Amino acid sequence: MKLMFLGDVMGRAGRRAITENLARLRAEWKLDFVVVNGENATSGVGLSGAHAKTLLEAGADCITLGDHAFDQRDMLQFIEQEPRVIRPLNFSKTAPGKGARLFTSKNGRKVLVTQVLGQVFMKRPFDDPFSALEPVLKMHPLGGQAAAVIVDVHCEATSEKMAMGHFADGRASLVVGTHTHVPTADAMILSGGTGYLTDAGMCGDYNSVIGMDKAEPLRRFITGMPRDRFSPANGEATLSGVYVETDDRTGKATRIAAIRDGGLLEPGAP
Known part of the structure; x- marks a missing residue:
């Protein structure tokens, strides 16, 4: 299978990049299944139902969220109506929606998508992500009903993301980190056959x-005093993420490549 995961969509610039480019990427890479992290697609904090529809209509097969999953209050109801939106497994035992789901890809094969929140350096305590993920991986063994398994690890610490990659090695097709908005350069296939990337980066304006x-964050760093609210940058966005090919029999990764499309991070961009 040919899979793509795109990192945190950031505000209007990120949404615009998805709507203008995802269909082209699906055709160029001959993709079977696309996951988009929509954590910051609405004004940089959370995801509204309307913007979730925008990402799905643009070609996303599944949207994952994160620690801002329900910052847009209408998501509390929308996620119950739209099974293609996944919230973190360990967000809260009473949270609406699901933290894992089997989807049918374009080629008819099943893809499991799941997400966990990390604990290290996060603003609020979440349940243990490792124990939350374990029963999901046991229930959906890779290469069985699930032809591919994608795990989104939404957390701050690179060490925690790496630990999760090794924890799921051989049991997932891809373990990919989100949340920091900074893409890492360590795309690799682990010893057990799992594709891994510490952070997919963001789909947004990297200027x-x-x-x-830039103005308000710089002011706060320099003076220690806030003056205005943060607002998403709205210049040309880079689509950042990862592409993975899997073995049809085992579901394990056979190829992995970082995605940088458009904007400042595209290879060869001025």
């Missing part, structure tokens, strides 16, 4: 401070 217009 920014992690997707936010």
Whole structure:
């Protein structure tokens, strides 16, 4: 199978990049299944139902969220109506929606998508992501009903993401980190056959401070005093993420490549 995962969509610039380019990427890479992290697609904090529809209509097969999953209040109801939106497994035992789901890809094969939140350096305590993920991986063994398994690890610490990659090695097709908005250069296939990338980066304007217009973050760093609210940068966005090919029999990764499309991070961009 040919899979693509795109990192945190950041505000209007990120949404625009998805709507203008995802259909082209699906055709160029001959993709069977696409996951998009929509964590910051609405004003940089959370995802509204309307913007979720925009990403799905643009070609996303599944949207994952994160620690801002329900910052847009209408997502509390929307996620119950739209099974293609996945919230973190360990967000809360009472949270609406599902943290894992089997989807049918364009070629008819099943793809399991799941997400966990990390604990290290996060603003609020979440349940243990490792124990939350374990029963999901046991229930959907790779190469069985699930032809591919994608795990989104939404957390701050690179060490925690790496640990999760090794924890799921051989049991997932791809383990990919989100949340920091900074793409890493360590795309690899682990010893057990799992594709891994510490952070997919963001789909947003990189002429920014992690997707936010530079002025206010710089003022706060320099003076220690806030003056205005943060607002997403709205210049040309780069689509950042990862591409994985899997073995049809085992579901394990056979190829992995970082994706940088458009904007400042595209190879060869001025």
